[in-house]
Amino acid sequence: MLVYDTLSHLPIADEQVDALAFPMPSQEALLQALSSMIVSASGWRKVFAQSGDEEDSTDQIRTVDAALTALAALALCRYLGLQAADKDAVLEGKPVLAQSDITILVGLDARPTGRVLGDIVCRTLTSLGCKVRYLFITAAPQIMADCNLHPEEASAFFYISASHNPVGHNGFKFGSKGGVFSATEAEVLKKHFFTIVQEEDQALAYLQRLSASMPTQWYQEVLSAVKSQREQSEDRYEAFTLFTATKSKQSTEHAAFVGALAQEGQKSPLGILGELNGSARSVSIDKRFLTKLGIKVVMLNDKVGQIVHAIVPEGESLQLCQQSLESLYARDPSFRIGYVPDNDGDRGNLVYIDTSSGKAQILDAQSVFALVVLAELSHTRLAHPSALLATVVNGPTSLRIDKIAQTFDAEVFRCEVGEANVVELAEKKRAEGYLVPILGEGSNGGNITHPAKVRDPLNTLLSLVKLLRNRDIAKLWFRANGHEVPHPITLEKVIESLPAFQTTGAFSDDGKMQVAISHQILKNRYEVLLQAEWEKRKQALAQFDIHSFAVFQTEGTESHEGMGEEHRSEPYTGGYKVVFRDKDGAITDFLWMRGSKTEPVFRVVVDAKGDDPDRYRYLLDWHRSMLATAAEA
Numbered sequence: 001m002l003v004y005d006t007l008s009h010l011p012i013a014d015e016q017v018d019a020l021a022f023p024m025p026s027q028e029a030l031l032q033a034l035s036s037m038i039v040s041a042s043g044w045r046k047v048f049a050q051s052g053d054e055e056d057s058t059d060q061i062r063t064v065d066a067a068l069t070a071l072a073a074l075a076l077c078r079y080l081g082l083q084a085a086d087k088d089a090v091l092e093g094k095p096v097l098a099q100s101d102i103t104i105l106v107g108l109d110a111r112p113t114g115r116v117l118g119d120i121v122c123r124t125l126t127s128l129g130c131k132v133r134y135l136f137i138t139a140a141p142q143i144m145a146d147c148n149l150h151p152e153e154a155s156a157f158f159y160i161s162a163s164h165n166p167v168g169h170n171g172f173k174f175g176s177k178g179g180v181f182s183a184t185e186a187e188v189l190k191k192h193f194f195t196i197v198q199e200e201d202q203a204l205a206y207l208q209r210l211s212a213s214m215p216t217q218w219y220q221e222v223l224s225a226v227k228s229q230r231e232q233s234e235d236r237y238e239a240f241t242l243f244t245a246t247k248s249k250q251s252t253e254h255a256a257f258v259g260a261l262a263q264e265g266q267k268s269p270l271g272i273l274g275e276l277n278g279s280a281r282s283v284s285i286d287k288r289f290l291t292k293l294g295i296k297v298v299m300l301n302d303k304v305g306q307i308v309h310a311i312v313p314e315g316e317s318l319q320l321c322q323q324s325l326e327s328l329y330a331r332d333p334s335f336r337i338g339y340v341p342d343n344d345g346d347r348g349n350l351v352y353i354d355t356s357s358g359k360a361q362i363l364d365a366q367s368v369f370a371l372v373v374l375a376e377l378s379h380t381r382l383a384h385p386s387a388l389l390a391t392v393v394n395g396p397t398s399l400r401i402d403k404i405a406q407t408f409d410a411e412v413f414r415c416e417v418g419e420a421n422v423v424e425l426a427e428k429k430r431a432e433g434y435l436v437p438i439l440g441e442g443s444n445g446g447n448i449t450h451p452a453k454v455r456d457p458l459n460t461l462l463s464l465v466k467l468l469r470n471r472d473i474a475k476l477w478f479r480a481n482g483h484e485v486p487h488p489i490t491l492e493k494v495i496e497s498l499p500a501f502q503t504t505g506a507f508s509d510d511g512k513m514q515v516a517i518s519h520q521i522l523k524n525r526y527e528v529l530l531q532a533e534w535e536k537r538k539q540a541l542a543q544f545d546i547h548s549f550a551v552f553q554t555e556g557t558e559s560h561e562g563m564g565e566e567h568r569s570e571p572y573t574g575g576y577k578v579v580f581r582d583k584d585g586a587i588t589d590f591l592w593m594r595g596s597k598t599e600p601v602f603r604v605v606v607d608a609k610g611d612d613p614d615r616y617r618y619l620l621d622w623h624r625s626m627l628a629t630a631a632e633a
Contacts, residue, residue, distance in 0.1 A: 003223040005136050007230070007283040008304040012136055013119040015220040020123060020211040025064040027201050033064040034197050037171075040597035041186035041420045044072065045162045045171030048113045054168040057307070059112035068197070069117050070207050072172055073124040073158065075193035076104070080155050084128045084210070090196075090203050095210040099218075100129040103153060107135040107143040108160035109280045109344035110304045113170045117160050122222055125158070127210040132222045135230045137304055139284040139345030140173070141456035145240035146233045148178025148453060161280075161344040164312040164507075179453030180420045183556050234285050241289065244452050245462045258292055264469050265294025268488075271335030272461065273328055273351075274299045275321035277313075278306035281345035286458065293465070296334055300324055313340040313349040313445065314507045318362045322351045326360040329353045336491065337464065341457050347446040348457025350464075352491045363495070365445035366398040366503045371494065372447040372460055373401055375467040376438035377408040378476045390434040392426040394418070395554045395575035396506070396592040396605040397442035403499035407480045416554040416575050417441065417594055423453045425557040438463075443506045443605060467494065502616040504605045510620060515602040515631045519595055520565070520572040525630035526593075527551075527563050530578065533626060544615050546580040546588065553577070573597070578623075589615075591623040602627075 002014040013019070025033075037046040048065050049056035077085035080102050084095075104125050108114035118136065125132050133154065135143055140159055147154040156176045162169035174189060175181050181189060196203050242254040272295055276282045282302045290297045300320070301308055310317045318340055325338040338351040338360070350363045363371075373391055380389060389410035393401055394417045405412045413429055415421040419441065426436045426448075440447040446455030449463065467473050467489075474489045478497065486493040504511045515522060534541075534549065541547075551563045555574035560567040568574055575594040579587045588609040595602045606623055608616035 003226070006227050008137055010115065010137070010304065012115070012134075012226060013122070013219075013223055015216050015223055018123070018211055019066075019116065019119040020070055020208045022063045022066055024204060024208075025067050029064045030067060030197055033062070033068055034194075037068070038597065039190050039193070040418070041181065041183045042418050042597060043161070043163065043171050043173045043180075045165060045169055047168050048117065048170040049168035051168075054166040056168040057112055058168075059115060061113050061116055066116070066120055067204050069120045070124045071196050071203060072193060073121045074128070074203060074207060075189060075196055076156060076158055076174060077102070077125065077128050077130060078192045078196070079189045082128060082130065087195075087200065090200055090206050093202055093206055093209075095206060095213060097127070097210065097214060098129050099131070101131070102129070102155045103131040103133060105133045105135065105143055105147055105154040105157040106159075107138040107140075107157070109140070109162075110137055110278055110282065110307075111162065111167055111170050111343060112305065113168075114160050117170060121158055121160065123211055123214075123219055124207055126219050126222055127207070127214040133229050134222050134226050135233055136226050137280050137283055138230060138233065139280040139341075141346050141452070141454050141458070142233055142237040142284055144175070144178050144454045145237045145452070147176060148451065149236050149240045149243070151177040159344070163344050164342040164347060166311060167307055167343075177453075178451075179423050182420050182424050183418070186420065238285050238289055240452070241285075241456075241458050241462070244449050244459055245466070261465065261469060262292070262294030269296060269334035270294075270337070270465070270468070271296035271298070271328065271332060273321060273325045273335055273338035274302070275324060275338060275340045276300065276302045277308060277311070277317070277340060277343075278304060279341050279343045279345050280304070281341045281457070282306070284345060289458065290461070295465070296332070298328060298335070307343075311343045312507050313342055313347060314365060314505060315362075318349060318351055322360040322362055325351050325353060326358070329358060329360070337461070339457050339461060345457070346455045347444065348460055349445050350460070352495070354492045355490055356492070361492075364503070364505060366400065366442045366501075367495065367498065368445060368460065369397065369440055369442035369447055370400050370404060370498050371467070371491075372440075372449070372463040373438050374404050374477055374494070374498070375463040375473055376449060377405060377410050378473045379466060379470070380435055380437045381408045381410070382472055382476060384435060388434045390429055390436050392422050392429060392436055392439040394422060394441040394443060395552070395559075395577050395594070396603075396607075397440075398501050398503045398607045399587060399590065399609070400499040400501045401442060402587070407477065414552070414554060414559050415557045417443070418597070419448070419454065421557050422448065426450070428557065464491065500609070500611045502608045502611065502613070504607075504620060506603060506605065510624075511603055511605060513602045513604055513624065513627060513631070515595065515627075517631055518572070520570075522627075522630050523568070523572060523576055524565070526576075526626055529626045529630055533622070537622070540618075541580070544589075544618070545582045547583050548581045548585070550579050550581070551577065552579060589619060591619060593623075593627060
């Protein structure tokens, strides 16, 4: 019987229809499909749309990609030590149906191809003997909150998503205990997957026989439990979000926090607009949760699959929210904040009302992150006046974070781009005695608020609500910087007080290049050019009070100062940053580069001190020209 989702009203699956009953693709076709898949700790991604068009919103996929999906599920089971997924069992080719004690939490974002991929994954895992808790379409932070709060109830999660990539893409994220696998864990899983695809040519046939012989009741139980599993996950998500906001698991603390905000909302109303762009947040807790906090809420495009603009929530993708918030504010001045998530709902960027003009302004990703870091570091410093305090960020996060951290006597630790790297480094620093309440990737948007291990726009919004509602948080910031404390405290006043930097948007045209040569050759050439160009440009750079430079290279959780291959390792794909110093030795600006591990692009970022557009443009043009010269074949 075809089972339908009670929230989105979309079909989930039919236990009578075997999603693995498709023709066996050739080994050559499998290897070719694998070659177009980007496999990294941040996720496995490729174009799954049958046409191969990354903008195609079809729900149809190619048979060969269906095969890769089933084999990915097999790889996860092998990683977890499931006997039925063992290489010997596959090579023997005689399926033995037996249920195990391994439980896997499965969910997907709102892309059309996700539903068929979810069916393949859940059927494969179930036939291998796993207990599957299927949440169907659910926001990434929700599935991760579930296994963060109750790690004993899920051996791992398998989340089907391509995050911010265009609608024709899809992919997989794997993890446990609330976060994606570490780089080391992800590499082990990757090796299992590649071994299966490249060397075990009978693996798919083995899975198909298992699926065909599986008792129908096994899969029927998985599908019939989707509603109850997701309702449970929603309750857990709300509890975990309150745990993150209050740093307490006590329900009395949660009730007090909710009650205080609701009471404040009656005295000083606040409205938030969510333009959800048909994302997985359309079926999450956003509206009910924010309303419970005494916040007025209006949602746009909150029907799953109602994707009306590009998925990445930057630039033009924020214009609809900007226009809609401005109209709302004209009718009801309490509506002053809007947010737009990506498709899996872990990244959310903001629009706000400048109350002096009544106009809505788009807030860039780096500034969103800066506001949250300000709020969380200030809140933590108030609670722990003498504690070792720190934040952890990726290489291309703006230097404005360093300035903010300095205000609260907090340190900034940097690592390579990648959510797993940031989370792992933060855990290391906590083990060393630091409080790390906030971490993330300012360059990519969104923040990770401890104890969460994934970005979450609800946590972003809660940080801003605390900043606006708790006057002490903003007061510490303004007074520490020698400013008068505004009354009332408004978002635009806090934004105006942020350290001034101009930063390349990670998803802007200026932030992307195409590089066809190896990163080893590219970086070696770039260093030669940098040293030669530095000598030529010394006089011009001195006019910007730039008098020296240094190089920092990041790989995983490590950051090394110095030029040359002795400071990087194969395959030489880590982050590379040139920092500039003023006459006093203080770092003022940087040039950064790294090849994306989730998209076929080379990313570049320039972070320039102050608001002089000539300074920023000079550094950006110089950086890109050196890269273009170095990249010539």
